[in-house]
Amino acid sequence: MADEKVPVAELENDYAVKLEKSPVFYGTYERKSELQQQTHYCPGCGHGVAHKLIAEALQELGLQDKTILVSPVGCSVFAYYYFDTGNVQVAHGRAPAVATALKRACPDQVVLAYQGDGDLAAIGTAEIVHAANRGENIAVFFVNNAIYGMTGGQMAPTTLVGQTSTTSPWGRRPRNEGFPLHMAELLSTLEAPAYIERVALSDNKNIMRARRAVRKAIEIQRDHAGFAFVEILSPCPTIWNLPAVEARRWVAEKMIPVFPLNVFRDRKPPVCDGAPPQRSAAEVLGIASRAAEQPGAARRHRVKELTIKVAGFGGQGILLLGQLLAEMGMREGLEVSWLPSYGPEMRSGSAHCHVCLSEQRIGSPLIEHPDVLIAMNELSLRKFAAQVKPTGTIFYNREELPPDFAPPEARVVCLPATRLADDLGAGKVANVVMLGGLLEETECLAVKTALAVLETKIRNQQLLELDRRALEAGQQFIDREAHVGAVSQPDGCGE
Ligand SMILES: Cc1ncc(C[n+]2csc(CCOP(=O)(O)OP(=O)(O)O)c2C)c(N)n1
Ligand code: SF4
Missing domain, CATH: 3.40.50.970 (Thiamin diphosphate (ThDP)-binding fold, Pyr/PP domains)
Structure with a gap:
């Protein structure tokens, strides 16, 4: 006592x-x-x-x-x-x-x-x-x-x-x-x-x-x-x-x-003998020790911070696309956060995630007004487009905006990722097509880094090849459209 x-x-x-x-x-x-x-x-x-x-x-x-x-x-x-x-x-x-x-x-x-x-x-x-x-x-x-x-x-x-x-x-x-x-x-x-x-x-x-x-x-x-x-x-x-x-x-x-x-x-708190040493997320992912050799590690980034919202149906690889971006950011020495949000259904329910890539520590992973919205379906476009910063960019997974959709202030890039992925023979790589388009349009992270991350994630060589082609398809689409001066019109999708 x-x-x-x-x-x-x-x-x-x-x-x-x-x-x-x-x-x-x-x-x-x-x-x-x-x-x-x-x-x-x-x-x-x-x-x-x-x-x-x-x-x-x-x-x-x-x-x-x-x-x-x-x-x-x-x-x-x-x-x-x-x-x-x-x-x-x-x-x-x-x-x-x-x-x-x-x-x-x-x-x-x-x-x-x-x-x-x-x-x-x-x-x-x-x-x-x-x-x-x-x-x-x-x-x-x-x-x-x-x-x-x-x-x-x-x-x-x-x-x-x-x-x-x-x-x-x-x-x-x-x-x-x-x-x-x-x-x-x-x-x-x-x-x-x-x-x-x-x-x-x-x-x-x-x-x-x-x-x-x-x-x-x-x-x-x-x-x-x-x-x-x-x-x-x-x-x-x-x-x-x-x-x-x-x-x-x-x-x-x-x-x-x-x-x-x-x-x-x-008393002093017990010392946990035999407990694994504390490691950072980068170490656990096996990318810390190799950080210096990572493609893009020494790269100067175009913006100090980029916030991205990826949204669509469950099954479209929404959360995975966010994870890829976050891991790419880590490899390029950025602070990153990834915050998923999804319903109980594994397929067809709506899903979205917030990704923040920053040169500074991130205060909150929640993003109210993203710089970039990747809308993989019409529902997401209608739901989230108004949240995007006026200086931001919306990537929409179709050839054109819905006719009754009032164009937002942000730039719009209509990139029919699902169609391009179907052309490659696998609709499920639409998220990687979109990644290629995003990288080409914003230059926020290096394509080489994307390839390095995909190589660690995908063991099956055929699938990896498919993802490489999907990435390229997204890039080429942006190049082609930009070439004909038709991408990113503020009032539509390049028609
Ligand atoms: C989620 C939620 N449930 C219930 C309440 C209602 N509520 C406010 S204070 C309180 C009880 C506080 O009692 P205690 O923690 O003992 O503090 P005291 O007021 O006695 O100092 C309750 C149930 C609330 N504000 N929020
Ligand atoms: S302030 Fe609250 S806890 Fe304190 S005496 Fe009054 S009712 Fe009780």
Whole structure:
């Protein structure tokens, strides 16, 4: 127990009580013009105390400017109005997943997730268990007030046996509603977590201990030392219908016996002997070591970033075309992303993917306004053409646009890839014909790179030959059409 380990006097020496507001909080809170000096929390609410402990620890450790706080849905949803740190507010229960992404993308930042019990232990149970099990390098503050506060007092997974709520007016009955979930104990059955402690905001002595636990979790975060979890038993006087002082006593007398205070885990995360070394995607694909020899590796690209949407029916090789482009980009030393979207059907359903090729790190794989649309069918043309940037290009898999189709601002290249592929004897290589056309028209990547990627993907020599010819057919079509000055008219397809 934490009780036995740390004499209170020592704790009080370490952490003198301060009454001023931490500079980690904003000077004024902009949420409501009439409430710029106070939070929205009810008097006596534990969230305010938990916020103060986090803010002061960040201040003492000098980490304010390095911190990203992930706030949840629940009474603490507005934490971002108070903490003058980096802030992300996430969907209900998803804080550990978003914190995982933030920490992996920005490993030098201090990433803190803040969650209530409904958020973490009900709707977000899967997220927290898996983040802890992966030993994600994040610190999670779990404010357990045994109730859903924000929505007016429904039963939470941590509601005590016999405790009334709006959804258990008779008091929680284990036979009907199960027993309270002990999240700290549950997570401490996992191998990976580095630090798990439960503390309580029941009295000054325990608040001092909570302060120490919060600081320790943040230090672990600062030192990249693994998954840290602090469960904070916290009063909710409003929903419990108790005066503030009584609510604190309720934490001590009712909650602590059910949720004992303890340091459940305090160790370095286990070293995974025998685990395969971490490798980049380029290494896994076997292209990293050969990068310098790759065709096009030293190539200067015409544009710093090109975003492409490929769309059509499932079975037309839509997703594969996106993958080919992404792998080509990697081989040419670009940052790449590929984001597929498809329905449940393997054939004939609609499918599309987003590809981003960039000289810089890519912020999001989602593309709202692509530079290039490859529309492999009419449906996709009608659905996505308006999204293309006015300076962009649309490749349409037909001889001409539908007669009733109002030409968009973007250039249009009608490239009948399916017909050209049929002429080669295999309609399924229409996507590669389109690739040839795209490369010829935009010069975004080298044809040599496309051939190199196809060679690694296709073992069957006959099929490979077919793809080579398809690539060439796409290129030649563009050359031919450009020669007669008929390609890419803004108001049609070269008629
Ligand atoms: C997806 C989704 N489901 C349900 C809700 C409604 N909702 C908002 S807050 C909340 C419970 C929050 O309780 P808790 O996490 O314990 O935080 P507290 O308010 O007690 O601090 C619920 C169910 C929502 N906003 N979004
Ligand atoms: S309802 Fe409860 S948890 Fe929410 S702000 Fe009020 S006291 Fe705090």
